[in-house]
Amino acid sequence: CICFYFFQDLINENIDGESLLSNLEDCLEQVFKTTSIEGRTQLKHIITEYQTRWSNYNIKQKQLKQILHNVKIDRMEIDETLNEINDWIIEHRYKLNDLINNLSLRDENRKRLYQLKCFSNDINVKQTLLNTLKEKILENDRFDIIQQVLNEFQEELRIKTNSLEEFVRTQIFIEDSKQSIMEKLKFLMDRLSLCTKTDCDLDTLQSRLNKIEEYKFELENLEQEFNQSYEQYQSIIEFNLNSMIKLNYQQNFEQMHLVINNGKQTIERAILELKHLCDTWYQYEKHNKIFVSWLNQTENQLTTFITTNNDDDNDYTIDYLNQLSEDISDKDKQLKELEELESLINDYDWSRQAHNTSILRERIIVLLGQCNSQLERTQQTVNFNQQWQSLVSIIHTLFETYQQQLIEIRQEQKSLIHLDTIQNIQQSRLQCEQNMKQLETLATTGFIHSTKKESIRTQMRTLKLQLNELNELFSTIQQDLRTRSQACELVQTCIDEMNLFLNSLQIQSNDNEIVSLTWIQNLRNQLDQFDVKSKRLRTVDSFLSHCTTELMRSFESMTNRFQVTRKELETFINENELFYTRQQELDVYLVELDRHLNYLTTNYETFESIQKDNRRELDIKLDKHQQLFQSIKEFDKQVAKSVQKRLNHLEQNSSLLQEKAMQTFTFITTIKFECEQLITDIKQMNDWLKLTDQQLNKYLIINLSTAEEKK
Numbered sequence: 001c002i003c004f005y006f007f008q009d010l011i012n013e014n015i016d017g018e019s020l021l022s023n024l025e026d027c028l029e030q031v032f033k034t035t036s037i038e039g040r041t042q043l044k045h046i047i048t049e050y051q052t053r054w055s056n057y058n059i060k061q062k063q064l065k066q067i068l069h070n071v072k073i074d075r076m077e078i079d080e081t082l083n084e085i086n087d088w089i090i091e092h093r094y095k096l097n098d099l100i101n102n103l104s105l106r107d108e109n110r111k112r113l114y115q116l117k118c119f120s121n122d123i124n125v126k127q128t129l130l131n132t133l134k135e136k137i138l139e140n141d142r143f144d145i146i147q148q149v150l151n152e153f154q155e156e157l158r159i160k161t162n163s164l165e166e167f168v169r170t171q172i173f174i175e176d177s178k179q180s181i182m183e184k185l186k187f188l189m190d191r192l193s194l195c196t197k198t199d200c201d202l203d204t205l206q207s208r209l210n211k212i213e214e215y216k217f218e219l220e221n222l223e224q225e226f227n228q229s230y231e232q233y234q235s236i237i238e239f240n241l242n243s244m245i246k247l248n249y250q251q252n253f254e255q256m257h258l259v260i261n262n263g264k265q266t267i268e269r270a271i272l273e274l275k276h277l278c279d280t281w282y283q284y285e286k287h288n289k290i291f292v293s294w295l296n297q298t299e300n301q302l303t304t305f306i307t308t309n310n311d312d313d314n315d316y317t318i319d320y321l322n323q324l325s326e327d328i329s330d331k332d333k334q335l336k337e338l339e340e341l342e343s344l345i346n347d348y349d350w351s352r353q354a355h356n357t358s359i360l361r362e363r364i365i366v367l368l369g370q371c372n373s374q375l376e377r378t379q380q381t382v383n384f385n386q387q388w389q390s391l392v393s394i395i396h397t398l399f400e401t402y403q404q405q406l407i408e409i410r411q412e413q414k415s416l417i418h419l420d421t422i423q424n425i426q427q428s429r430l431q432c433e434q435n436m437k438q439l440e441t442l443a444t445t446g447f448i449h450s451t452k453k454e455s456i457r458t459q460m461r462t463l464k465l466q467l468n469e470l471n472e473l474f475s476t477i478q479q480d481l482r483t484r485s486q487a488c489e490l491v492q493t494c495i496d497e498m499n500l501f502l503n504s505l506q507i508q509s510n511d512n513e514i515v516s517l518t519w520i521q522n523l524r525n526q527l528d529q530f531d532v533k534s535k536r537l538r539t540v541d542s543f544l545s546h547c548t549t550e551l552m553r554s555f556e557s558m559t560n561r562f563q564v565t566r567k568e569l570e571t572f573i574n575e576n577e578l579f580y581t582r583q584q585e586l587d588v589y590l591v592e593l594d595r596h597l598n599y600l601t602t603n604y605e606t607f608e609s610i611q612k613d614n615r616r617e618l619d620i621k622l623d624k625h626q627q628l629f630q631s632i633k634e635f636d637k638q639v640a641k642s643v644q645k646r647l648n649h650l651e652q653n654s655s656l657l658q659e660k661a662m663q664t665f666t667f668i669t670t671i672k673f674e675c676e677q678l679i680t681d682i683k684q685m686n687d688w689l690k691l692t693d694q695q696l697n698k699y700l701i702i703n704l705s706t707a708e709e710k711k
Helices: 002-013 016-032 036-099 106-136 142-194 204-238 241-310 315-346 358-413 421-443 451-481 485-506 516-538 541-546 549-602 605-711
Strands: none
Touching: 002 241, 036 106, 036 142, 106 142, 142 241, 142 421, 142 549, 204 241, 204 605, 241 358, 358 421, 358 451, 358 485, 421 516, 451 485, 485 541, 485 549, 516 541
């Protein structure tokens, strides 16, 4: 390393040989002035020889400098590689400690073994890299240090890898032993399950009791085997495992011991429950037979009743179905007792009848559903018949009224028919049609027995035929009435009625300037009368085509007046409603104002006392402010004196500073003048040097030409 830096300094020291030659030529030009032509030729030869030598030297110097640069790059790469190897060793030493100090279960530890083997492979790669670097540089102290650290880490890795492999083998041995015991225990409990969880009858219960007692003896032998193996496991665990894994295995062994104890308790409990099951079986069979017999009898009775009384909708049918529904609900209590007995069997599934009560429950639900369905069907039939009869009686009454009105108007056909009579007939016709639509809707959506549908349809067809006949009669009467004289008379009567109605209206403002809700309601009642009269106007639309032109103009004028008056009334009502709303808001504001006036009147003395107290406090604060203002004036005077003194002192100092500034300015002016003279001298010197250079070049050319002539 010392030789490297010495060689580098040597190259850098001689790098300016050409500049030295250049300076030498400048010096020789001054010597040529006092040297003969022969001396100049010899000097020129010597200078050319040395220039060649210096050029060769500079070429070799550049080559050496490039070699030195390459060596420097190689040294940097080697140092960087050694640093990376050292960092890798430090980093993987920490990883090795983490992998060894925080051991876990078997599968996780196998992954750690794989990682340690990967570390070993990486060490071999690093060793190969070090050997490659040693071939490039024979002697380097860092190679030995890194090689020693790498060998120590490799040895440490080998020791800890062997330790971890031993630990994994111990884990495998412990877990295999535990798995073997657990499999034996599971096989024993499965055989116990075959004895307790499969279908059987009463005759095989005793033989199963004997079998379970044999299983109990086998389980005791398994417990002794577990206790013996547990002592062996305990010594291995204390020797190989750390505290956390030891605690984990300790908990697993305790769980195994708990499972064995639970198995013993399960066998003992199974023996007791098998004995209790025999007693429960007899009671279950007894209650089950009684309940099934009643259920079969009730189902047959309900089926027979539904078949024979399907179309009856009398009170006897409803009473019978209600009583049957109550009986089924009472039997639900007996079924619950039977379910309690079955639940004792259902817990173990030892009976072929284990799900019998669920089937009985489904049959009870179906039976109760049939009863309720039939009851609902009967009730719907009763309700439908009542609605049907009521609506049919109403329709018959309306038909009779409609028919009577048509007969009367037909008898008075020669005389003038009043407008109200025609309107009443149209109203009766509309009511008949609406009720017929309701009857059709009821016949479509209502509940009807299949046996009664045809009679309902026949009755509907009869009613429709009657209504069509009445409507045809009314159409014939209307055609007879539409003559010009009668139409004109009807329209004129309508015009007179509307004019009389409009003249009777009184739309005027309230003189009291107070709008009341009653007065607004009266105005709205008048507006409602316009709707009634509008219906009157629509009844004469079909007769306008038979009237004269003058009468049609009168009707149009009356209609325009009717619409204008209605709009005026609507506007007048809206204005009065708005006025009424603002009047209510004004009343609220007046009440609020009265409340504030009362409050101010009541608290006047209190406000006056508060004002006196505030004035007294203000006087006290004003005195304090005057004292403070006086103090500020005195302080201002003192400050003014101090400032005056300070100004006098500053004037003295400023005069001294001014003198110093003048001296400095004079000095700077002198230096500036000298610099300008120096710049002038330098320019003159440069001009002289240029002139001298030109003359020397001339002399050199003359000397060279003279020397050539002599040759």
